[in-house]
Amino acid sequence: MIQLKVNGADQSFSGAPEMPLLWYLRDVLNLTGSKFGCGIGLCGACTVHVNGQATRSCVTAMSDAAGKEITTVEGLEKNGLHPVQKAWMQINVPQCGYCQVGQMMQAAALLNSNKKPTDQQIEDAMAGNICRCGTYQRIRAAIKSAAGEMA
């Protein structure tokens, strides 16, 4: 039996320990904000926080999530919107939106560790998150805007 916390709530899982966290979140807990994009950690659509670190849930086995605190977009902010979400709305970042939860989880983790990232730091931190609609210039702007609000 694997014990873990998801968005602050205790959960236990008795299924296959090698099952990726993404499918546990999506198919078992029905937390569908985290998306399936590539299944091998190349696109970032599945990004969640594991003990505060941005993590690709599609390549994180349940056994590796044991004892950890998982935060998904559904638990990113208890009240209202996280500054990153507000900035994403203000800059009107999403097109299809499918990758944006992963983008925002990645950006939120970046801003947690670096309050005022440079352009290069933003690029380095976001390099693992693909947006096929091509919203990157707005992502850059939104991260700067959120950094301003969090400062």
Added chain:
Amino acid sequence: MSPIENVSRRNFLRGGVFAAGAFVLGVRFHPGLLTVDTLPQDTHVDLAKFHPSIFVGMNPDGTVWIVAHRSEMGTTIRTSLPLVVADELDADWKRVKIEQAIGDKRYGDQNTDGSHSIRSFYDAMRVAGATARFMLIQAAAQQWNVPAAECETDLHVVIHRSTNQRAGYGELAGAAAKLPVPAKEQLKLKPKSAWRYVGKGEVSYDLAELVTGKAIYGMDARVEGMVYASVERPPVIGGKVKSYDDQDALKVAGVLQTIPIDPFQPPPAFQPLGGIAVIADNTWAAFQGRKKLNISWDNGPNATYDSGTYKNELRETSHKPCKVVRNIGDADAAFAKGGKIYEADYYVPLLAHATMEPMVALAEFKDGKVTAWAPTQNPQAAQDIIAKELGIAKEDVICHVTLLGGGFGRKSKPDYVAEAAVLSKKVGRPVKVVWTREDDIKFDYYNAVASMYMKAALGANGKPTAWLQRSVFPPITSTFDVNAVYGDPGHLQQGWTDIAYDLPNLRIENGPAKAHVRIGWLRSVANIYHGFAVQCFTDELAIAAGRDQVDYLLDLIGKPRSIDFTGVDYPNYGASLQTYPWETGRLRHVTEMVAEKSGWGKRKHSKGSGVGIAAHRSFLTYVATVVEVEVNDQGEVRIPRVDTVLDAGLVVNPEATRAQFEGAAVFGASIVRSGEITATKGAVNQSNFQDYPVARIGDAPLQTNVYIVESDAPPAGVGEPGVPPFVAAFCNAVFAATGKRVRDLPFTSLGFS
């Protein structure tokens, strides 16, 4: 009163689940949130107290329901068309609720592709809004016993100024519902000066849901009792299963059963590809079980296809006389006179769509009927193929449309929706088919591989005295007709037969090519390879002639005129040439404007940096783009800046349009940098983002400036037209920066990255 309480629970569950808006929040995370129901589909619009049209309805609380019948894949169309209705209705946008239509022929065309949603439905949406407004005014006039002509509307109210009377729309809904629906001729559409939303735009109706993870895509659809499927398909198109062993697959925890799917009968069209499906109680178990299948394949007639050999064959064909699709003067005679003759071959490989959401669909077959939930651009085609595959009537197929995690044309082809329905019938439960990224890359309907041969003779001042262009590519029609080898007019028109240049001797040809994979349409389609060849060749000629590229381009476009298509099979994207003439003056204008906006010829470029320009009309929209690049000694290419000017006639939603052109630049960057699908022994070699890379944040333009030409011309497309000029301008910029000419895409062939 909340909108939920206005409708029956049955209808709420059936019709409301995928409609975004506040009412979805309450049920979103409940398991089993969808119910399967094959009763006739009533929308909130149909059930509204006052519903003068299938597109708009209103309740006494003032809530306006508007049907979005086109699919939302990121273009904001689900917002922009309802915005047109709301404008003519003079409705308060905050009181508008949008619901997504199921596939239903009463809405007309629902295939959300070809960048024509606004063009095709702008008038219909205006009429829908104006009709409702007309009837609300009539209702108020009757109540007040004043002439309707003396009444006017303001945000969600009817007003009679001289008697100082006002009535909210909701109060009038009941009375308006009793009035006859006026004929279109009785309506008076708002003058432009009175427009509230059109031309000003709005952000996506779904924006809050998109940033909170609450938006429901096809991948997120669930129904009670559903199972998950993953399908091992024949690795070569047209192949089939010889034998298979599923013993190990069935041992995987969570795997319930395996099911064979029949191979298709050519042509493939939208039929499932066949193979073996693994059914499981969660997605991951289905994936794992599938890896344990042991299948022996008959690879069929395409097993000898090799994309490298095929490229050479296309090129050879393009070097021989082909079918003439447009001719002016006598190019051969002009070439025979000698002078400076230039030739070049251009090549664009097969391209995959790689939508961020892989193909996925949920369907339930029950009592001879099917209900499907799918991220589809084309729900009516999904109905058709499901009906055909299962031998039932189209009317017995309900196709709900979820949000789409990207589309780009791939999700117009509902093969994946048909798979879910076929499997549900065999399993006896609702089945959700989930494609892996590998499935998506390997079993796409690829944008055609194309080879273009270009030849020009330059005369005085470097202007071409003769111009010959031949393109050879497996046509999209091959997906629907096994004998099709030539380009059809609908794709030859795309930047090819409609070349903008004023040339005395012009011959345009197209050669035959047989398809060995499924060919389909991808954002901008044939414009990608045609625009690349024409606009890069133009750049080559300008340089050969020692001319400034902007000056040369304008010289070739010539005087403002409407292109004469006499004798050419030129469909003009389905629009009439009277309403949408091909106006070279508009192409000139965007070219001149982008030169000015980008500071063409005025900015200094250091070593390793440079700019390129291209101009192209597609989907009736005129675009010119300047791309700036920086290339370091390792051949790494950055794109610091893009300027693009578009003339799309009337632009309903400028904000969404800017976003589309920003995105088009990134889409084009992927094509130039790394877009390439290859095949060996008939099977596609690429599988995921490691070998089919798409642009990441550092690969994309740092800044794309989008300028929209103010125009009262009728609306044209905005989703696709940004891609073709970007691709060519990017390659022209790389030449300016490095002296290396990109003729074969992707540019990795020259060592760039």
